[in-house]
Structures are given as structure tokens and as C-alpha cells.
Amino acid sequence: MSGSARPQASEQVSVHFFSPPSGRESREQTEIRKVIENKCKAERAEFIVRRTELVKVAGGENSGRPFNLVRIEHARDLYEQIHRIPVITMSNIGCFIRRDPSSIPVRKKQLISLEGFVRYKSFFRIFRSPTECVTFIDELGSLKAAYYTTDVHDPRMLPLHIFDAEGNWENLEDVAQLREFRSRFGGGATRFDRCRREWANPKALHGRDILRVNGVEIPMGYHWDVTRKNGDERITTAHEVWKLPGSNSYCNIYPDGYIRPGQGNGKNRSKRVWP
Structure with missing residues (x-):
């Protein structure tokens, strides 16, 4: 349902490692990357290097400043894979995801940190020095996201970067913040x-993908029926933009960020408008 994926029966750990663009990685950052790569080889884990891109942001005090942004296709792939196989997210630099991939120029307020993007769904670790990296002795196969959800009714199962494109809900395991969210x-x-x-x-489940997050299996075809009502017609994900033209327009949104258009024809039918 939600794009291509490796065989879902595989339990091999996959490490997505985010690093600066080629030629901009410092000596220390290179050493960090190589240590983690060797650890993956020793533990038979897949090691995937994802190079960021330097993009200058607009607006406010950060205007003109370059930020390390995760490429749109890499953000899509990461979020899809988190819901299919054991994925660990690591980096040797602070980097960000576009909440609105169509926005040109990119504005700082439209970005979410890589850590925030995978929060509750993937173990995340940023290494700032080789020493910190060398002392990392945890077995990769034992790592899970902190305070992860155990069922689909918990708000931590939502694709939060879509549900709330402005907020950063960092402590939904905390009773007070969960109460605020509700x-x-x-x-x-x-x-x-x-x-x-x-x-x-x-009202009905659609799709045959078996999604899992931190070992928790999601009911086959589970999604949310999202209706515009009196809300904004525009929905942004990390890799697409959709439009709900009328108040009764709807779509199905899945835990992995996949959007399925609502049924029906005519001007009120939901549709993808970017890319």
C-alpha cells in the first residue's frame, strides 16, 4: 500500500546514517561514520549512508543561513521503512526534514529535526565525537525508540509531522503533555x-501491508479517515502535498504517512497536487 519495501519477513536491522554532503564531512565525522559502519558489519546489520544537502533558509534571524536538510526521497524512504523493518536512525550532524516539501524558499519554521521526525518510532542517536561513538556498546538489535507506543489508539502512533505540522510533541509519555495533547x-x-x-x-480497513513499529504489529489496513470539515484544504507530508477541495472531501492517512485518496468523483475528490 505504501510504496516499495524489502520482504516484510526480514528482521535484519537497518541503520540509516545521516552525514554531511560529500566533501563537507570533517575528519571527526568521517571517523564516526566508519566506526558505526564497522559495528554494523560486526553485527550483520545493514548500513545505509544518507548524505544531507545544504540549503539556505529564509525568514527571521536564520535567513540566509545554510541548514543540513534530509533529501525528500530519503525522508520518505526512512519513514516507510520504520514501519516495516527494525530501523535505527543515526547521524554525525544536526539535520532537518521539510514539513512542506514544495516550499521554495525553505523557511526554518517549516523544518522538523531528524530526531523529532522519527520520535516514538525509531531509535535515534547523534554522535558529536569519535570518543562518544567508540563507547557506544549497545547491541543494535536491542535498540528501540524511547517511550514507543503499544497500540494504534495512542497519539504516538500518528504521523505527527502530518497531524501537527507546527508542533514538537517531545514528551507524550508524560501525563501532563498527553493531557495537553488530548x-x-x-x-x-x-x-x-x-x-x-x-x-x-x-469505518473499514484498506490495504494488505503488514506494518510494524518497534515490534508492535499494526492491524492490516489500519488508517485514519481524514475529512476536511472546516479545516485547511492543504495537507503536507515529508514528500507530498495533497488537497481536500470541499468540506466533505476526505482521504485515508496511514501510520507510515501514506495517503490514499477518498472514493468518488468530481471537484470534491481529494488529490495529490505536488509533486
């Missing part, structure tokens, strides 16, 4: 996102 967006079978669109439990 107070703002609702709980139970129906929630309203920051743009006032309705996210409801599905």
Missing part, C-alpha cells in the same frame, strides 16, 4: 488536527 486535539475515536481536519478511526 485537550487540544481530542482523544478516543476522533481527533481534530492543528488545521481543524477530522481524523477518525476507519
Whole structure:
């Protein structure tokens, strides 16, 4: 349902390692990357290097400053894979994901950190020095996201970068923050996102993908029925932009960020508008 993936029966750990563009990696950053690569080889884990791109942002005090951004296709692949196989996310530099991939120029307020992007769904670690890297002795196969969810009704199972394209919910394991989240967006079978669109439990399950997060299996075809209601017509993911033209327009959004258009024809049918 949500794009290509390796065989879902595989339990091989996959490490996605984010590093500066070729030619811009410092000696220390190179050493960090090589230590982690050797650790992956020793533990028979897959090691995938993802090079960031330097992009100058616009607006505010950061205007004109270059940021290390994860490429759009790499953000898509990472989020899809997190829901299929054991994925560990690591980096040797602070980097960010576009919340609106169509935005030109990129604005700092539209970015989410790599850590925030995978929070609750993948173990994350940034290494700042080779010494810190060498002392990292945990077995890769034992690592899971901190405070991960155990079922689909927990808000931590949501693709939070889509549900709330402005917020950073860093402590949803905390009772007070969870209460704040529910107070703002609702709980139970129906929630309203920051743009006032309705996210409801599905009336029927669609799709045959078996998704898993941190070993927790998600019911086959589980998604949220997202209806525009009085909310914004525009939905952004890390790699697409969709439009819900009318108040009754809807789509299905899956835990891995995949969007399935709602049924029906005519001007009110949901549609992808970028790319």
C-alpha cells in the first residue's frame, strides 16, 4: 500500500546514517561514520549512508543561513521503512526534514529535526565525537525508540509531522503533555488536527501491508479517515502535498504517512497536487 519495501519477513536491522554532503564531512565525522559502519558489519546489520544537502533558509534571524536538510526521497524512504523493518536512525550532524516539501524558499519554521521526525518510532542517536561513538556498546538489535507506543489508539502512533505540522510533541509519555495533547486535539475515536481536519478511526480497513513499529504489529489496513470539515484544504507530508477541495472531501492517512485518496468523483475528490 505504501510504496516499495524489502520482504516484510526480514528482521535484519537497518541503520540509516545521516552525514554531511560529500566533501563537507570533517575528519571527526568521517571517523564516526566508519566506526558505526564497522559495528554494523560486526553485527550483520545493514548500513545505509544518507548524505544531507545544504540549503539556505529564509525568514527571521536564520535567513540566509545554510541548514543540513534530509533529501525528500530519503525522508520518505526512512519513514516507510520504520514501519516495516527494525530501523535505527543515526547521524554525525544536526539535520532537518521539510514539513512542506514544495516550499521554495525553505523557511526554518517549516523544518522538523531528524530526531523529532522519527520520535516514538525509531531509535535515534547523534554522535558529536569519535570518543562518544567508540563507547557506544549497545547491541543494535536491542535498540528501540524511547517511550514507543503499544497500540494504534495512542497519539504516538500518528504521523505527527502530518497531524501537527507546527508542533514538537517531545514528551507524550508524560501525563501532563498527553493531557495537553488530548485537550487540544481530542482523544478516543476522533481527533481534530492543528488545521481543524477530522481524523477518525476507519469505518473499514484498506490495504494488505503488514506494518510494524518497534515490534508492535499494526492491524492490516489500519488508517485514519481524514475529512476536511472546516479545516485547511492543504495537507503536507515529508514528500507530498495533497488537497481536500470541499468540506466533505476526505482521504485515508496511514501510520507510515501514506495517503490514499477518498472514493468518488468530481471537484470534491481529494488529490495529490505536488509533486
